[in-house]
Amino acid sequence: MMASLLGSGDEMNYLTERLSDETLLHIFQHIHTHDDFIRLSETCHRLNELLKDKDFCCRIFLPWYSNLRREMVFRFFRDRVRVAVISQLDFSDLYWLPSGIIRDLVTPMTNLQIFLAAGTCLSWAHLSQLLKCLPIKKLSWSWDNCLEESCRRRSSVTPTKFSEITEMEDAFLRLTSLLIHIPMMTKTPTDVLFYSYSALEYLVSLCLNLEELWFISWPKSSAERKSSSSSYSRREFDGLESALTKLHTLVISVKGPPRFSPMSFFRKLISTFGVVTPAQVFWCDHPLLGILNNETQYRLGQARYCWFPQICSETAVRLSYPMVAILEAARENFSYPKLRAVSLSCSDGEIGDHSVAFSKLTYLEKLSVSIDCLFEIRDSSLLSEYMTLQHLDDKLEATTDYKPEKMSELKPPSKKRRVGAASKLLVNGIPNKTDPTTGLHFIARRCSKINELELGYSGLNQAKAGRIVLESLSCISNFKFLRKLSLSSIPITNGKFLIQICSKCDIIESLRLTHLGPSAKCCYVQDLCQALPLCRNTLKDFRLEQNYIGSPLAILKALKKCSNIRRLLIWSSPNDHALEFEPVDCLFQSCKDLTVFYATIESTTKADCFKFRKALEARYKAERPALSIVLRRTLEEEELIHYPSIHYREIVINATQVCQYKDFSNFNS
Known part of the structure; x- marks a missing residue:
């Protein structure tokens, strides 16, 4: 039915003329974004009238990636009866709408109380005019x-x-x-x-x-x-x-x-x-x-x-908080918060054991952790002993009002083995010889609700490649709800784990890879090209920062199969192959939702970057108003974390949360 509603105007009116208002509204409730409403209001006359209803059109949200033409937006907001009932308007990150147009669209909304305009081009002069004539109580602005x-x-x-x-x-x-x-x-x-x-x-x-x-x-x-x-x-x-x-x-x-x-x-x-x-x-x-x-x-x-x-x-507000102090307090007091986000890194080079704390963070959804901390979690014999005690504790809590008098009754032994020692996991009391024991495997078992994961090095204590169990990265595939994955500065030798992750994590939307493996050559390009098509229906955001990726042609061909991708950044400096126009143009033709494309390939000349950008904007800007293309020959790594810089809600998404700033001298004023 929804597919039929995207037909011509005559077909639309024929399909909806015999439906009641309640049935028609129930059908349109399955449309997720308001840009679809605007598009349908162009062809369905009854929907155009129903959208004047106060309860149905009081909240309007337009996503930044909307491909609505400006004239369609104008016609939708031109109806004064409809706009008069709008009380909440979210224009966040609509950087492609000029300030004067935003002013003209919002001015007739006499009942507007919540106006979210951060990330737009709305100027102070136009904002002041809106504040004077509208009863705005909640405001966001750049x-x-x-x-x-x-x-x-x-x-x-x-x-x-x-x-x-x-x-x-x-x-x-x-x-x-x-x-x-x-x-x-x-x-x-x-x-x-x-x-x-x-x-x-x-x-x-x-x-x-x-x-x-x-x-x-x-x-x-x-x-x-x-x-x-x-x-x-x-x-x-x-x-x-x-x-x-x-x-x-x-x-x-x-x-x-x-x-x-x-x-x-x-x-x-x-x-x-x-x-x-x-x-x-x-x-x-x-x-x-x-x-x-x-x-x-x-x-x-x-x-x-x-x-x-x-x-x-x-x-409540979600908080990404450096968890060293909180986890230490949790271990001492045995009171574990129901945190949803954790950022864990080394503290002055000292690494603590947080296995007991992580075993309680079962509500965790977002995790940013340093490899230094990850591989210091207790080994399998101690973890299995703790799990046995925890299982017994769960049974006691379910049957009685048992409360431990001392933390030592449930705390695992303090004895620790050599850092990085390989050992065997116990599954139902039987040693498992196939899976390596790592902190990541333990977290995957206890914190199964994680949907955002970042792994990297804190920079305080650079670990050696010999301490890394490469196969353990395949444990990431155990996070069934994983939507965003970021890997940074991990000394790998191949990318086989990426194939396993993309094949099992079937809802992954964001993949970010930064300086993996040796710096003189990208050792995982072939595996990456095999992994990307496995998430063809879900991947929306891809970011690759790597030296010497070789020819970008293979990566662009693999990305062509990801039809839903919206944001793409490829950085390779130095690199011995230049960017070509034809593969990029084919990518835009295959990926209809691609609106943000940033590429820095060092071998590409400055003249080619300018020529490619102009040609792409001339072909696709009309059908994709939010199109943002940046092609650079060189871009410093310090500036790279600020790109793309057009979405204010993702302001820190590109900068690693593993590398915590330790110098707060700028704040001591």
């Missing part, structure tokens, strides 16, 4: 360059000089939730940064009724850290922390040294809360350990969180 330039022209950073912001005071008083996204600015002068963040602090100070305040920022590049002045990070407005008296949730999500550094403001703001509870302050990805005390860190780990939420989410 800090705009126009506002920075206007602040830069001021002779003083006194708040009274910011007329653009002061005129919006009444609109800011309505806001109860605010998300500020600081986009990537690679060539921003120091004075712009200084004035911009002063204006940012003043803007926040006017939002006296804020209940939720979110900051999401890209990290600084090394060039910015060298050229930027340290004075702007010390700038503050007295009394700002006391102005936000209604604030109960503060979320700061950055990766490494952030682009904004009003740390004195945050210290004072947190101190006004007194004893911080998990529902009040979240520091995603990299919490400033100097700000939050040990008690607060431990209490943050006791709650349940979700990952990268939307500003209007009514559920």
Whole structure:
């Protein structure tokens, strides 16, 4: 039936004319995205009328990868009866819609209360017009360059000089939730940064009724850290922390040294809360350990969180938290939080044994772990002994109200074997001689709900290749719910494990491979080309960073079979083969949803990169408005983690979470 609904207008009206409104709406509830509604409203007259219903069209969300033509979007929002009932609008990451068009589309929405526009090109001038005429209470927005330039022209950073912001005071008083996204600015002068963040602090100070305040920022590049002045990070407005008296949730999500550094403001703001509870302050990805005390860190780990939420989410926030301190506390107190996300790395070169803690994290969905930690988990004899005790404990809890008086009653023996020693797993009490014993195998058994997994080295203690059991990587195929996999800097000799993973993990959507094996030659290209077609129906995001991959032709041919792929990045520098236009063009023809294509192949000339990009945009830009193509001959690895830089919700997805920043000198202002 749904396939028939995608026919012509006459066929559509013939199929739906005898259906009741309830039946027709029930059918359309199986459509997942609003761009399909917009497309169907072009051909189905009855649906076009039903979409004016208040309960059916009050929430509108357009995905960034939508291939709707602009005229179709205009016609859908041109009906004033329909747009008047819209109360929630999500335009996040619609970078391909110009700012003026967004302003024109949103202005008639007189009942709009939630407006999510982070990641768009919406300018400050157009946003201010919307805030003046619409009753917006929840807002997400990307800090705009126009506002920075206007602040830069001021002779003083006194708040009274910011007329653009002061005129919006009444609109800011309505806001109860605010998300500020600081986009990537690679060539921003120091004075712009200084004035911009002063204006940012003043803007926040006017939002006296804020209940939720979110900051999401890209990290600084090394060039910015060298050229930027340290004075702007010390700038503050007295009394700002006391102005936000209604604030109960503060979320700061950055990766490494952030682009904004009003740390004195945050210290004072947190101190006004007194004893911080998990529902009040979240520091995603990299919490400033100097700000939050040990008690607060431990209490943050006791709650349940979700990952990268939307500003209007009514559920709990997901938190990716460096778990060394929390797991240590869990071992000592035998109280294990129901965490959904864990980022575990070495702490000052010391590696702890977290096997008991991982055995309790059965709700875990996202795991980022260093190989150094992974292979230090207790060996099989100790794990099997613990599993026996755990099995007995589960039976006792099911039949009685038994509670252990001491942790030692359930804690496995403290004796440890030699690091990296090979041993045999016990399956039902019988040694299993085929499977190697690794921490990864143990985690796969206990944390079976993991859907995001990242493995790599922390860089603090580079392990040798001899410590790695290559076959153990095949244990990743035991994660049946795995959707995202990232492997970084693992010394492999072949890619056979990739074939096994792609064949068994049949719902994998994202695959990211970074510097695997020797640096002088990519040793797994042939295996990778065999593995990619095995996930042809599910793979949407593929990222490859590897030296000397050879000719990209084989990889592009394998990717042609992945018809649902949307984002693709291939980086190979140095490399001895250039990128050719014909394979890339065939890839775009086969993959109708491919909208983000980034490639850096060193042997490709600068002229060819320019010519290929222009030709691809001329052929496919009309049918794919979100098309983003970047072809570069060279790209520094430090800049590489920022690409693609067009989706604010995936702001740290490319930077490894295994390599934790240890230098927080930028925050000590």
